[in-house]
Amino acid sequence: MTNSTSSSSAARSAAADRQRLPESLRATALMEEDVAWSLDVDGERDGDQFDRSERASLRRVAGLSTELQDVTEVEYRQLRLERVVLVGVWTDGTVQDAENSLAELAALAETAGALVLDGVIQRRDKPDPATYIGSGKAQELRDIVLESGADTVVCDGELSPGQLIHLEDVVKVKVVDRTALILDIFAQHAKSREGKAQVALAQMQYMLPRLRGWGQSLSRQMGGGGSGSAGGGMATRGPGETKIETDRRRIREKMAKLRREIAEMKTSRDLKRQERRRHQVPSVAIAGYTNAGKSSLLNRLTGAGVLVENALFATLDPTVRRAETPSGRLYTLADTVGFVRHLPHHLVEAFRSTMEEVxxxxxxxxxxxxxxxxxxxxxxxxxxxxxxxxxxDVPEIVVINKADAADPLVVQRLLTHEKHAIAVSARSGEGVAELLALLDAELPRPRVEIEALVPYTHGALVSRVHVGGEVISEEHTAEGTLLKARVHDQLAAELGPFALAVQR
Structure with a gap:
């Protein structure tokens, strides 16, 4: 009992002292207070007390600032960038998980072109339904915004329209959630007509429930019709269609038009895909987290020359390239849009046609x-x-990229846990030869083994066997080309008139 009382006294003392400490020592005092709260009679952590202490504070997350040293770039950024403070709610997992999540949000904000000034996390069972972090903490966040000179708050989660409005009312600056931030990055990086249409559709889906109106003062017309008085007659007076209703109707019309356009563009890609299937060319898709090195790997495997940038979502438009295995088999390799934790469902829906490559x-x-x-x-x-x-259900090879910069213990852990995994470095080329050999082994193989004597007048058929099949042996005789190969059913049927032996 004495120990418990002393720990509570220590916590109160630390809280009182913190008011008198200079700014640079507040974080240290906060940690000491957490320790005092989290001790029970045996000197071990007590979960309930630990939770109370976490809820009592906004935890600053170190190392998030993206202040730049180069003067010219700073001047350029001051003209075009927003200055942001990040805020996250830590509901489960460890404090390291929460800080990693906020660090990723900082990278997203930096990719969008923002200057990250500060970042805080708060421990709660669940986000506050009104202001996301609670009214008291929103006031504390307002102080941090004033202190840092920020003009935007970015929240690490998808906020409801009500949460956005209420939090903006307290902090007095623009509030953006994680979904809006990712949509903004996609809008900046979309280059193709289809990519732009998909991003625009996702933005409209997100914006539709978040339009803010100002009541009847924005009425565009009188309700109802009728002749006579200026008011339109008895029982016809009313607000009519307000500005916000008009905006919503126009957005829905634009969304319907975008969906039709995307469906038409999808048809073109489907035709190309069907053509590849007709020729029985195996297809490989590169998927993965944003900035994992997918485009670098595509360039390393095919020499495609696709844009490679150390930024999140540098690739939005799928790139399909032709490649060849070490044994000479042709296949297609498709680079796809990167994924991220809590990828907005609006984007998943809008980019569904693109993701069909996977x-x-x-x-x-x-x-x-x-x-x-x-x-x-x-x-x-x-x-x-x-x-x-x-x-x-698509077969998968886990490619652990950046192995040259990774912790060997982490790489070994991944290789142990994942059934089909290989460590490579797209930058240095380490492990790429082994990856190609594994890819060759894992690609679906033609199931018909055929031996045929193809006349020289049908040289095009031999070429197709090289492209769409797997040549086991080839010999040029006086009568023609003696082939032993594995081919698909359609090609086997065309080789049928010249077949010497067929094994399925």
């Missing part, structure tokens, strides 16, 4: 950043999206 592939190269603090979380986030687009 669902229709014969094999997925699931690229994960081996140098990331928690690569297992990246794997789980990507697999969740793959399930959403119907690609959960």
């Amino acid at each position: 669902a229709d592939a014969d094999l997925v190269l699931h690229v994960v950043d081996g140098a990331h603090p928690v690569p297992e979380e990246q794997l789980a986030a990507v697999r969740e999206v793959l399930r959403d687009v119907g690609a959960a």
Whole structure:
């Protein structure tokens, strides 16, 4: 009992002293207070007391500021960038998980072009339904915003329209949630007509329930019709269609138009995909977390020359390239949009047609950043999206990229836990030869083994065997080309008139 009383006294003392401490020592005092609260009679952590102490504070997260040293770049950024404070609610997991999540939000904000000034997290059972972090903590956040000179608050979660409005009313600056931030990055990076249409559709889906109106003062017309008085007659007076209703109707019309356009563009891609299937060319899709190195790997495997940038969501438009295995088999390799934890469902829906490249592939190269603090979380986030687009059953090779910069123990842990995994470095080329050999072994093989004597007048058929089949042996004789190969059913039927032996 004495120990418990002393620990409570220590906590109160620490709280009182904190008011008198200079700013630089407040974080240290806060940690000491947490320790005091979290001791029970045996000197061990008590979960309930620990929770109370966490709820009593907004925890500053170190190392998030993206202040730049280069003067010219700073001046450029001051003209075009927003100055942001990040805030997250920590509902489960460890404090390290919460800080990793906020660090990822900082990277997203930086990619969107923001200057991150500060970041705080708060421990709660669940986000506050009114202001996301609670009214008292919202006031504390307002002080941090004033102190740092920020003009925007970015929340690490998807906020309801009510939460956005209430939090903005307290902090007096613009509030943006994680979903809006990701949509903004996609809007900046979309280059193709289809990519722009998909992003616009996702933005409208997000914006529709978040339009803010100002009541009847924005009425556009009188309700009802009728002749006579200026008011329109008895029982016809009313607000009519307000400005916000007009905006919502126009947005819905634009969304319907965008869906039609995306469906038309999807038809073109489906035709190309059907053509590849007709020629029985195996397809491989590169999927993975954003900035895991997918485009770098595509360039390393095919020499495609796709844009490679150390930024989140640098690739939005799928790139399909032709490649060849070490044994000479042709296949297609598709680079896809990167995924992220809690990828907005609006984006998943809008980009579903693009993500079908993964669902229709014969094999997925699931690229994960081996140098990331928690690569297992990246794997789980990507697999969740793959399930959403119907690609959960596609065979998968886990490619642990950036192995040259990763902790060897982390790489070994991933290799142990994942059934089909290989460590590579797209930058240095380490492990790429082994990856190609594994890819060759895992690609679906033609199931008909045929031996045929093809006349020289049918040289095009021999070429097709080289492209769409797997040549076991080839010999040029006086009568023609003696081929032994594995081919698909359609090609086997065309080789039928010249077949010497067929084995299925």
